[in-house]
Amino acid sequence: MTATEGRHAVVVGDGPLAADLADGLGARGYRVAPLAVREVSRAMFTDALQRVHDEFGSIDLIVHA
DSSP: OOTTTTOEEEEEOSSHHHHHHHHHHHHTTOEEEEEOOSSOOHHHHHHHHHHHHHHHSOOOEEEEO
16 A cells, blocks of 8 residues: 555646646546636635545545646
8 A cells, every 4th residue: 555545636627737637646546536627716616625525535635737
């Protein structure tokens, strides 16, 4: 088991960099939730993060690309 296995990450963005980051984190053991968004309200973003948290139980890392 690696130090990243069982950890949860959210990758925010809709470009190739976000996709590459999500793939790389997943390959290293993270469970990844990609949020392919451009411009949303703070309330919409908070709601999306809450849904991910509810599904994963925790969020260890948020990356914006």
